[in-house]
Amino acid sequence: MRIDTKGRFSFPGGTHPPEKKDLTREMEIQRGPAVTEVAVMLCQHIGAVCQPLVRKSEAVQAGQKIGDCDAFVSAPVHSPITGKVIEVALRSHAVLGRSLAIVVEAFPYSPTKWPSFKLKDDFDENNYSAGKICEAVRQAGIVGMGGAGFPTRVKIEPNPRLPKEILIINGCECEPYITCDYRIMLEWTDKIIAGIRLARRASGCSRVFIAIEDNKPEAIEVMNAALKTCADGEDIKVVPVRTKYPQGGERQLIKAILKKDVPTGGIPPMIGVVVLNVATVAAITEAVISDLPLAHRVVTVTGEAIARPGNYHVPIGMSVEDLIEFCGGVAKKSAKVIMGGPMMGIAVADLKTPITKTTNAITVLTKEQIGRAKFARRQTPCIRCGRCLGVCPENLNPTKIAHAVKNNLLDVAESYYISACMECGCCSYVCPANIELTGYIKTGKIFLARQKKKIPV
Amino acid sequence: MRYHTRECVEENLAEMLELWNSAWPAGATMLGLGFGFALVLLIASEKLKVWVDPKVEQVHGALPNLDCGTCGFAGCGQYAKAVLKNPELIGKCAPGGPETSQKIAGILSLQVSDSGAVQKPIVHCHAHTADKTYYAKYQGIQTCIAANALANVQACAFGCVSFGDCIRACKFGALSIVDGLATVDYDKCTGCTACSKACPRNLIEMVPFRYENMMTVACSSKETGKSTRSMCKVGCIGCGLCVKQTEQFTVEDNLARLDYEKYEATEQTETAMNKCPTKVIIYRGKTKNPQDKPGG
Numbered sequence: 001m002r003i004d005t006k007g008r009f010s011f012p013g014g015t016h017p018p019e020k021k022d023l024t025r026e027m028e029i030q031r032g033p034a035v036t037e038v039a040v041m042l043c044q045h046i047g048a049v050c051q052p053l054v055r056k057s058e059a060v061q062a063g064q065k066i067g068d069c070d071a072f073v074s075a076p077v078h079s080p081i082t083g084k085v086i087e088v089a090l091r092s093h094a095v096l097g098r099s100l101a102i103v104v105e106a107f108p109y110s111p112t113k114w115p116s117f118k119l120k121d122d123f124d125e126n127n128y129s130a131g132k133i134c135e136a137v138r139q140a141g142i143v144g145m146g147g148a149g150f151p152t153r154v155k156i157e158p159n160p161r162l163p164k165e166i167l168i169i170n171g172c173e174c175e176p177y178i179t180c181d182y183r184i185m186l187e188w189t190d191k192i193i194a195g196i197r198l199a200r201r202a203s204g205c206s207r208v209f210i211a212i213e214d215n216k217p218e219a220i221e222v223m224n225a226a227l228k229t230c231a232d233g234e235d236i237k238v239v240p241v242r243t244k245y246p247q248g249g250e251r252q253l254i255k256a257i258l259k260k261d262v263p264t265g266g267i268p269p270m271i272g273v274v275v276l277n278v279a280t281v282a283a284i285t286e287a288v289i290s291d292l293p294l295a296h297r298v299v300t301v302t303g304e305a306i307a308r309p310g311n312y313h314v315p316i317g318m319s320v321e322d323l324i325e326f327c328g329g330v331a332k333k334s335a336k337v338i339m340g341g342p343m344m345g346i347a348v349a350d351l352k353t354p355i356t357k358t359t360n361a362i363t364v365l366t367k368e369q370i371g372r373a374k375f376a377r378r379q380t381p382c383i384r385c386g387r388c389l390g391v392c393p394e395n396l397n398p399t400k401i402a403h404a405v406k407n408n409l410l411d412v413a414e415s416y417y418i419s420a421c422m423e424c425g426c427c428s429y430v431c432p433a434n435i436e437l438t439g440y441i442k443t444g445k446i447f448l449a450r451q452k453k454k455i456p457v
Numbered sequence: 458m459r460y461h462t463r464e465c466v467e468e469n470l471a472e473m474l475e476l477w478n479s480a481w482p483a484g485a486t487m488l489g490l491g492f493g494f495a496l497v498l499l500i501a502s503e504k505l506k507v508w509v510d511p512k513v514e515q516v517h518g519a520l521p522n523l524d525c526g527t528c529g530f531a532g533c534g535q536y537a538k539a540v541l542k543n544p545e546l547i548g549k550c551a552p553g554g555p556e557t558s559q560k561i562a563g564i565l566s567l568q569v570s571d572s573g574a575v576q577k578p579i580v581h582c583h584a585h586t587a588d589k590t591y592y593a594k595y596q597g598i599q600t601c602i603a604a605n606a607l608a609n610v611q612a613c614a615f616g617c618v619s620f621g622d623c624i625r626a627c628k629f630g631a632l633s634i635v636d637g638l639a640t641v642d643y644d645k646c647t648g649c650t651a652c653s654k655a656c657p658r659n660l661i662e663m664v665p666f667r668y669e670n671m672m673t674v675a676c677s678s679k680e681t682g683k684s685t686r687s688m689c690k691v692g693c694i695g696c697g698l699c700v701k702q703t704e705q706f707t708v709e710d711n712l713a714r715l716d717y718e719k720y721e722a723t724e725q726t727e728t729a730m731n732k733c734p735t736k737v738i739i740y741r742g743k744t745k746n747p748q749d750k751p752g753g
Contacts, residue, residue, distance in 0.1 A: 090680060097608040098680070349592040349609035436598055443603040450602075450657070 007214035010242035011255040027310040033326040038317030039101040039354040045143040047073030080295035080315030092350035125197040133202040140287030146277035149358040162269040167205035172248035175341030185219040195281035215243040303364035305334030321351040335367040388427035398427035405444035519560040552647030574665040582617040583675035586637035588690040605657040612688035615677040626655035670742030679710040702729035
């Protein structure tokens with residue numbers, strides 16, 4: 001029987017940027033380089049920052065917990081290598097500027113060990129209680145690996161005030177260039193299926209959907225085939241969704257599959273939905289079955305300026321510089337290194353920036369691509385064409401907000417729901433006048449935060 | 458000629474009379490209406506009279522009339538009214554300074570205690586373009602607040618990013634970017650605090666200028682001495698040499714600070730300035746050459 005891989009579900013708005021996934025989509029997940037030094041950030045998630053548990057010149061084991069916090073919304077961090085703590089110092093962070101990190105230097109005689117994991121044939125999620133799964137997820141420091149980094153334990157733990165019914169596994173990967181989730185779906189299929197069953201057991205959800213964009217028919221087929229062989233495969237459904245950016249956004253995915261809106265400023269549990277990324281689900285399996293902490297992740301190193309693009313399983317905390325070096329270094333024509341994809345990723349100024357739990361890709365773009373990009377071109381006045389309104393997945397009015405911010409009318413920007421913007425970049429992408437709409441909206445959000453904080457004079 | 462005949466004149470006279478006869482009631486009505494309305498207005502102006510304190514005018518005259526809004530009111534007129542009602546607001550006019558406060562107090566026949574020195578801004582960074590370290594070129598929106606949102610726009614996370622948010626905030630043209638550093642022209646500065654509110658890195662602090670030139674530690678870097686050194690040639694490394702000279706200095710979070718309230722120009726502060734290994738203790742103020750001794 002031919003499986004229908006045509007995506008019928010989608011959301012209003014969105015754009016179709018060039019996918020560019022061909023660079024790495026056929027590359028199997030390889031082990032990254034042996035690292036001599038890692039800098040494990042103490043803040044890799046949304047929520048309270050971890051406190052270091054180790055001191056300078058202390059020896060640490062691979063997988064040892066080196067930072068933790070008592071707060072509910074937080075996740076501990078672990079050392080991926082065996083070695084010695086050199087210092088606890090500030091390191092460049094892609095988002096926070098400079099943030100505290102634990103720098104571990106590997107012992108010269110101990111080779112970098114990669115976690116080995118094999119799913120047993122007689123796996124049954126009913127052998128694990130919901131509480132045990134949640135605790136294992138918390139201890140392994142698992143956070144949403146799609147980009148936001150929300151602690152997974154908080155998401156899947158049953159909450160009497162917000163009962164959960166539907167679990168959506170996000171395998172969309174709508175961002176151009178990135179293929180790490182696609183490779184995980186192809187190669188770690190059994191791990192994902194086991195993780196789904198564990199997450200379902202922990203959260204008490206009755207229905208499960210696996211959402212995959214229809215530009216990945218192989219992944220849809222592999223997932224369907226794996227579900228057929230497992231015991232309760234009928235309850236888990238693979239849903240092909242239409243290829244469109246930002247289909248992988250949490251709210252857009254819920255809109256596409258369930259035709260429901262998450263309230264503005266709200267979270268998916270308010271309508272009984274949990275959304276987990278495929279990489280997160282695979283990490284749950286590792287954590288629950290073999291107590292492996294989240295200390296390694298798959299990163300797509302891609303872009304036209306990279307000599308050997310590919311998908312690499314690398315220790316969290318290794319620097320972007322080391323990883324790019326391992327992939328053949330950057331070409332002379334390279335101009336911009338981005339953590340994440342070209343739409344939502346953040347440009348890295350300092351190549352010593354370590355990889356965090358939420359880094360799904362390193363994209364290196366060439367000078368010509370940057371030259372073609374919006375900001376290098378001349379910005380012209382808004383011609384009121386309304387294209388940004390058409391593509392905004394949150395149904396906002398980006399041009400009104402951007403102009404309000406430009407003219408310092410923050411109350412107007414607020415009345416147009418500036419805080420509902422998720423900064424997907426669709427409006428900047430389609431703007432024919434080359435206006436940096438997303439940039440202005442981001443700036444406006446910071447202005448508002450400063451205004452509310454009451455800065456001392 | 459018809460004109461000169463008697464009948465013709467009589468005819469004309471009769472016409473004029475007729476015109477007058479038909480016109481005078483209208484004129485009388487208009488005059489009557491005019492008087493009537495004037496009377497109404499006269500009564501209204503007496504009955505609904507609003508008494509304006511002549512002091513408001515006086516206070517308004519004493520104010521600098523810049524309408525800068527530093528006092529928290531919509532303009533000098535609003536502030537003048539408010540000050541009369543609540544004399545505690547006297548010191549709020551920053552551009553006017555103590556002189557204006559004295560004048561207002563004189564009008565209100567009050568005595569103001571010495572309100573202290575004029576508050577003027579000091580930029581707590583001393584790094585010009587050649588002193589800073591950059592990792593990459595920033596090409597985004599050219600404002601400080603947007604640049605500051607992106608991590609590592611320059612190596613130092615505390616120093617001046619020099620895209621001029623403070624310049625746009627200043628209504629008096631007192632700020633300029635000189636070689637990658639926001640610089641205050643103290644002749645033009647009125648002390649309205651707009652720049653200190655605009656800086657996303659909170660580099661600009663309002664300081665009581667009790668001398669023409671104030672000594673300051675022109676750095677905000679709270680990183681360790683080693684990393685500050687690696688990023689900036691003129692950053693404070695928190696060595697504490699200045700603290701050994703005088704207690705006016707304190708070191709907290711790897712950063713030396715001068716207590717501006719206690720500041721006295723003494724031998725010790727001068728020695729501290731000369732001993733500073735990165736020469737980050739400098740004078741900022743009205744004298745053109747900042748290295749000059751303070752004038753009074």
